[in-house]
Amino acid sequence: KIEDGGTVVGSGGSATSPPITQQPPAPSTSNISCASPADTRQMDIFDSHAHIPPTISASQIISEMNTAGVSVTNLYSGTLATASQYPGRFITFVDTPDSPQMSAWLKQGQTFVTSAETQLKTGKYYGIGETNLRYYSGDIIPPPTAYVAADTPLWLQLVDMSAQYSVPISFHFVPDDAVANAAFEKMLSHNKDATLIWAHLGFNNMPLNSATLSDYLLRYPHLYLDTAGIQNMQNPLPLPNSNWARLADQSDNGRLKEEWKQFFETWNSRILFGSDAGGGSNGLERWLNYSDNTSDRAPADAVGHWRSLLSTVDSNVARNILNGNSRELFLKEKRPEYCYSVASNGACQSVSVQSDSSVSALTYDQTTHVITFTVAESTGTTGHVVITVPKMIMSGISEVSVDGQSSTSQTTSNSTSNIVSLDFAGGIRTITLRATGTP
Numbered sequence: 533k534i535e536d537g538g539t540v541v542g543s544g545g546s547a548t549s550p551p552i553t554q555q556p557p558a559p560s561t562s563n564i565s566c567a568s569p570a571d572t573r574q575m576d577i578f579d580s581h582a583h584i585p586p587t588i589s590a591s592q593i594i595s596e597m598n599t600a601g602v603s604v605t606n607l608y609s610g611t612l613a614t615a616s617q618y619p620g621r622f623i624t625f626v627d628t629p630d631s632p633q634m635s636a637w638l639k640q641g642q643t644f645v646t647s648a649e650t651q652l653k654t655g656k657y658y659g660i661g662e663t664n665l666r667y668y669s670g671d672i673i674p675p676p677t678a679y680v681a682a683d684t685p686l687w688l689q690l691v692d693m694s695a696q697y698s699v700p701i702s703f704h705f706v707p708d709d710a711v712a713n714a715a716f717e718k719m720l721s722h723n724k725d726a727t728l729i730w731a732h733l734g735f736n737n738m739p740l741n742s743a744t745l746s747d748y749l750l751r752y753p754h755l756y757l758d759t760a761g762i763q764n765m766q767n768p769l770p771l772p773n774s775n776w777a778r779l780a781d782q783s784d785n786g787r788l789k790e791e792w793k794q795f796f797e798t799w800n801s802r803i804l805f806g807s808d809a810g811g812g813s814n815g816l817e818r819w820l821n822y823s824d825n826t827s828d829r830a831p832a833d834a835v836g837h838w839r840s841l842l843s844t845v846d847s848n849v850a851r852n853i854l855n856g857n858s859r860e861l862f863l864k865e866k867r868p869e870y871c872y873s874v875a876s877n878g879a880c881q882s883v884s885v886q887s888d889s890s891v892s893a894l895t896y897d898q899t900t901h902v903i904t905f906t907v908a909e910s911t912g913t914t915g916h917v918v919i920t921v922p923k924m925i926m927s928g929i930s931e932v933s934v935d936g937q938s939s940t941s942q943t944t945s946n947s948t949s950n951i952v953s954l955d956f957a958g959g960i961r962t963i964t965l966r967a968t969g970t971p
Contacts (some may be wrong), residue, residue: 638680786837
């Protein structure tokens with residue numbers, strides 16, 4: 533037995549025996565882990581979906597944003613005057629105003645289309661919407677509070693303007709009716725150059741379904757989703773308005789459920805964070821609880837809940853959803869490349885992937901020297917990736933495959949890295965790189 537002092541005590545031994553120096557075991561090069569959860573606490577946030585009700589001022593909203601760590605907010609129903617008070621902090625869309633009955637913008641007819649185009653020509657508006665195409669103010673009990681067929685010619689003109697002026701168009705649509713859904717599909721197919729944002733993860737207070745959303749994203753490459761409003765649906769299952777419980781497992785400290793973790797990671801380049809602060813009959817209270825628990829009329833700490841929920845996904849995924857996608861879509865900033873830290877020979881090495889498609893789940897097997905990751909792109913399109921691999925991991929690339937089938941790629945090298953460029957057919961694909969040998 534080795535005591536703390538280093539002396540040996542045992543059969544025939546004595547407390548005055550000379551010390552024995554025990555060498556520590558050699559460090560294992562195979563057990564090192566470079567994976568770490570996303571530190572969403574310090575991540576910048578771009579809120580892609582909020583409202584400014586008359587009960588709150590822009591200065592109050594800025595204060596809430598500062599406390600929550602939100603750098604930019606898209607204010608639906610905002611104005612250029614509001615945005616100009618705080619340069620760089622607000623953007624706003626061409627508003628499509630509602631009315632108690634038929635939508636006000638639709639009543640105006642061609643006059644509204646002309647007005648919308650005049651506003652877009654100024655270059656000061658970042659999109660069109662949020663338009664209530666099919667909306668329920670409470671539970672899903674037909675008829676809806678607002679309904680405009682998604683293939684209405686006037687609406688399709690606005691969709692065309694989204695393409696013409698390179699701005700997104702945002703809508704609220706609950707897919708609960710076969711006739712309405714058929715018109716919706718016509719709208720989604722109308723102009724592939726338009727950028728469409730389906731608000732509220734597509735469902736709002738209708739129960740969420742990740743398989744349905746994945747199907748839409750697979751079929752429509754210009755379709756995005758935002759997360760707005762889900763935070764405000766915190767009833768326990770199976771009650772209505774319980775979509776937060778569908779996302780987060782309350783028995784596991786509110787962690788993202790595996791189904792939705794996989795969905796967010798698979799489609800991370802097509803999802804925008806939105807809070808829906810200022811929306812609904814408790815709009816003021818949603819702002820008051822943006823990062824606090826001031827009011828009992830809205831869920832507490834809306835932004836903090838999403839930071840916590842996305843802390844279990846890959847850091848690239850969290851960054852894209854919380855800010856990267858919105859900055860690219862609205863501000864035309866280039867989304868950062870995907871960066872992954874992998875273990876090799878007892879050290880952590882960085883592998884990067886550049887792509888407009890969603891990239892996720894990159895792993896490196898130290899035994900077989902194989903890199904694997906997932907890409908997601910809509911069917912009927914062609915995706916493109918550029919992978920940069922340090923020569924410390926792979927001295928050369930022997931094979932690149934897509935879904936297990938060898939694929940044509942281009943490989944170049946510099947003094948430190950191998951760079952692989954690859955095109956792939958749209959869909960959810962597994963890309964594999966194999967080494968020619970070990971470093």
